[in-house]
Amino acid sequence: MGAARMMRMPSYGSRLISGLAFGVMAVFFVVPLIFMIVVSFYQPDPMGFYKVDFVWENYAKFFSSFYYTVSLRSLYSSALGAVLVVAFAFPLVLFVSDLSRSHQQFWIISLLSLMCLSEVIIGFAWLILMSQSAGIPGFLEWIGLWDNPRSLSPSFGAMMIGLVFLGFSIVALILYPSVSRRDRSIEEAAVTLGTPPRLVFFKILLPTFRASLVPVTLTMFVYMLGVFVMPTMLGRPKDWTMTVIISDKALGDANLPLGAALAVVMLIVTVLVLIASAVLTRRRTP
Amino acid sequence: MRTLYFWIIGTLLIAPFVVVLGVSVGASSNIAFPPESLSIIWYRELLTEPEWLAAIGRSLLIAVVAGLIATVLALAINYVLWRTKTGFAKATFALGLGPFLLPPIILALGASLFWAQVGWYGRMEATIISHGVFFVTLPLVIIARGFAALTDEVVEAAQMMGATPAQVFRTVVFPLVAPYVFTGFALVAIISVNEYLIANMISGFVVETLPIKIFNNVRYGYSPVVAAASIFFVALTVTILLILSRITDLVALFGTSKDT
Numbered sequence: 046m047g048a049a050r051m052m053r054m055p056s057y058g059s060r061l062i063s064g065l066a067f068g069v070m071a072v073f074f075v076v077p078l079i080f081m082i083v084v085s086f087y088q089p090d091p092m093g094f095y096k097v098d099f100v101w102e103n104y105a106k107f108f109s110s111f112y113y114t115v116s117l118r119s120l121y122s123s124a125l126g127a128v129l130v131v132a133f134a135f136p137l138v139l140f141v142s143d144l145s146r147s148h149q150q151f152w153i154i155s156l157l158s159l160m161c162l163s164e165v166i167i168g169f170a171w172l173i174l175m176s177q178s179a180g181i182p183g184f185l186e187w188i189g190l191w192d193n194p195r196s197l198s199p200s201f202g203a204m205m206i207g208l209v210f211l212g213f214s215i216v217a218l219i220l221y222p223s224v225s226r227r228d229r230s231i232e233e234a235a236v237t238l239g240t241p242p243r244l245v246f247f248k249i250l251l252p253t254f255r256a257s258l259v260p261v262t263l264t265m266f267v268y269m270l271g272v273f274v275m276p277t278m279l280g281r282p283k284d285w286t287m288t289v290i291i292s293d294k295a296l297g298d299a300n301l302p303l304g305a306a307l308a309v310v311m312l313i314v315t316v317l318v319l320i321a322s323a324v325l326t327r328r329r330t331p
Numbered sequence: 332m333r334t335l336y337f338w339i340i341g342t343l344l345i346a347p348f349v350v351v352l353g354v355s356v357g358a359s360s361n362i363a364f365p366p367e368s369l370s371i372i373w374y375r376e377l378l379t380e381p382e383w384l385a386a387i388g389r390s391l392l393i394a395v396v397a398g399l400i401a402t403v404l405a406l407a408i409n410y411v412l413w414r415t416k417t418g419f420a421k422a423t424f425a426l427g428l429g430p431f432l433l434p435p436i437i438l439a440l441g442a443s444l445f446w447a448q449v450g451w452y453g454r455m456e457a458t459i460i461s462h463g464v465f466f467v468t469l470p471l472v473i474i475a476r477g478f479a480a481l482t483d484e485v486v487e488a489a490q491m492m493g494a495t496p497a498q499v500f501r502t503v504v505f506p507l508v509a510p511y512v513f514t515g516f517a518l519v520a521i522i523s524v525n526e527y528l529i530a531n532m533i534s535g536f537v538v539e540t541l542p543i544k545i546f547n548n549v550r551y552g553y554s555p556v557v558a559a560a561s562i563f564f565v566a567l568t569v570t571i572l573l574i575l576s577r578i579t580d581l582v583a584l585f586g587t588s589k590d591t
Contacts, residue, residue, distance in 0.1 A: 170347030271434020
């Protein structure tokens, strides 16, 4: 141990590396965020980007009815999506963790592939799957269940399916380590004593994993607030979330200060949710 | 009950891609499934049309360089944290976790304003740097596992033989964490190739990457080439992950075995 301890004295070289790494993160990650906050107080300039100023006007616009409604709608669809994703993914992770090692590997690689895949491609795939000519509606007509098929997207339901699909692999991969390493003795004891599987799930597994399920739901909530492609591809304009509006303001209307102000509001919501998540996790783990 | 659930989820996860595959090998220029006759014309168009090829090339270039930036950064942060354990090193590590926790739109808008101010708005270098910095989290966490697995004995042995810190790093530390470094690099490259929002907001109108091209095509009327491009993507992603699973134990990396 002695030699290793000695090595941990900060040397000139490691200080230099440390400073450089911190500098890169600060310049390209923190500075843009700070600059965005600064721009949110600028005046929009229809001819260019913005005029340097200090006004609350952009934030005042947020509290006008339109953006207020959009925000509430974003919060609603993200919350619903987050709960649905976790509800679908948790049982799957439980089942996968009981499979043989090679089957587990198959699921992990599949989920990892899905996690890495572009939103754009997943959105496009669902767009086709819900289209009248190539997707589920056509299939239902073919087997005679739907006489007069029409496209299922764009709609709120289509957008939600897209969101849930997108979040599914992420939630499954986040939950997987703790679920696969769980102590199985309590469940086994319950099963041996004749407890039906449904009761084992609700009385033992759900309470045991509450400490991981709550933070993962909150993480998903934040994640879904930021999804851009699914609402634009699969949702109607009236389903559009805050992310779409921000991008629309910044790129479409070239009103960068307003876009920045909306993004700052989202940043504040995100930070609050993250703090809540951290507090909840800390309290639950002994 | 269990088997049924596996089948339902499995089908739902795979169904969209089966349909896209079907569309991509169909001969008709209308989106139709199941395809009436098979053909590879859309793949030929994808791989001969200069615009699609340029988009593929751009995406791959951005992915590889961004992957390098993210991994070097993650390795540096982890190395210093492992060697010094100072508060500053811990703070840098925590800062590296930041981008993963924020919705990408916030990062994208911040970066877009930042690059506009710097004067690099619309340049590929801007997209590369931002991808590299924003995707540092994954290699950071993965390489941290590599450093956690390093035992003091090997390092002590090297030091007792008189190795300098640089020699210890080159001959002992790096070879041992290399699989983690490589996994981190590959994951960043895959995520960068697939990323739409950040790339679009920083320089999407000039630097059209593959996801941006697909998105624009879908929005303004599309042909089955988009389906072929999507399948190309899926194949690329899955292939890299399969190669990766041969090199490192992905299951262990995600923390299955009880001893890790």
